Amino acid sequence: MSLRNVPLRVSIPLLVLLVWVGVVLLVPVLPLDPESINLQRILQGPQWTGWLGYDDLGRSVLDRVVEGGQTSLIVALLVVGITALTGTFIGLVSGYVGGVVDLLIMRIVDVFLAFPGILLAIALAAVLGPGIDNVVFALSVVGWVGYARLARAQVLSLKSRDHVAAAVALGVGRIPLMLRHLLPLMMAPLIVEATFGFASVVIAEAGLSFLGLGVQPPEASWGSMIRDGARYLLMAPHLVIAPGIALMLVVLCVNLLGDSLRDALDVRATPSRNE
Numbered sequence: 001m002s003l004r005n006v007p008l009r010v011s012i013p014l015l016v017l018l019v020w021v022g023v024v025l026l027v028p029v030l031p032l033d034p035e036s037i038n039l040q041r042i043l044q045g046p047q048w049t050g051w052l053g054y055d056d057l058g059r060s061v062l063d064r065v066v067e068g069g070q071t072s073l074i075v076a077l078l079v080v081g082i083t084a085l086t087g088t089f090i091g092l093v094s095g096y097v098g099g100v101v102d103l104l105i106m107r108i109v110d111v112f113l114a115f116p117g118i119l120l121a122i123a124l125a126a127v128l129g130p131g132i133d134n135v136v137f138a139l140s141v142v143g144w145v146g147y148a149r150l151a152r153a154q155v156l157s158l159k160s161r162d163h164v165a166a167a168v169a170l171g172v173g174r175i176p177l178m179l180r181h182l183l184p185l186m187m188a189p190l191i192v193e194a195t196f197g198f199a200s201v202v203i204a205e206a207g208l209s210f211l212g213l214g215v216q217p218p219e220a221s222w223g224s225m226i227r228d229g230a231r232y233l234l235m236a237p238h239l240v241i242a243p244g245i246a247l248m249l250v251v252l253c254v255n256l257l258g259d260s261l262r263d264a265l266d267v268r269a270t271p272s273r274n275e
Contacts, residue, residue, distance in 0.1 A: 013253035034063035064220040087147025095155025195258035
């Protein structure tokens with residue numbers, strides 16, 4: 001891969017994501033009215049007054065796509081933050097303490113891995129009921145496992161290094177040793193894992209909303225918009241195309257940035273100065 005292609009590979013996905021985040025942050029000051037019903041504009045296609053057309057209640061699809069982007073961003077940030085912190089802490093303790101604690105935690109991880117994550121999230125969301133809070137909780141319950149396994153594997157490879165043995169010999173306690181000598185060296189793979197986890201949460205939130213287990217009307221979600229628009233796919237395809245493209249672009253750009261970040265942080269792939 002030519003080096004001149006690297007900036008373009010990174011800049012375009014980053015620009016798309018910055019536009020997404022910027023628009024979401026500006027929602028309180030933008031002249032949006034995603035819940036305004038206009039019966040005279042039912043199922044109208046894109047036009048100057050509505051760039052993405054109107055839905056089955058005459059509501060602006062553009063306004064609702066922006067509101068759905070806000071929902072996806074909030075859920076993704078909350079879930080990734082909760083799962084990354086929880087899973088990293090559990091994996092750090094499991095890998096460093098070892099013994100019975102490590103065995104018990106790994107058996108719990110195996111139990112979670114025995115069920116497909118999205119199916120377990122659907123079951124939890126169905127039991128708890130629809131709503132954005134329950135979606136965050138359901139996705140957080142099943143999302144910490146990957147971070148825990150990765151953190152444990154990193155700890156097992158790091159705790160035998162010389163600087164860790166020197167810290168132990170100097171009498172450094174377990175908690176300061178884990179936080180100061182192990183955690184900083186684990187951050188690179190955990191950040192990459194969080195990047196891909198972010199894209200997975202966006203898809204999972206859209207999937208739960210598509211099934212009616214996510215945010216409820218009149219609030220908008222890309223998944224619920226696709227579900228509602230599927231009934232009018234032949235006469236008003238813009239109801240599905242607009243949120244579908246938004247979802248595809250966000251997930252694709254996050255994954256591309258994750259790939260670039262993984263390549264940048266992989267020291268084995270970095271050419272030496274002597275080459």
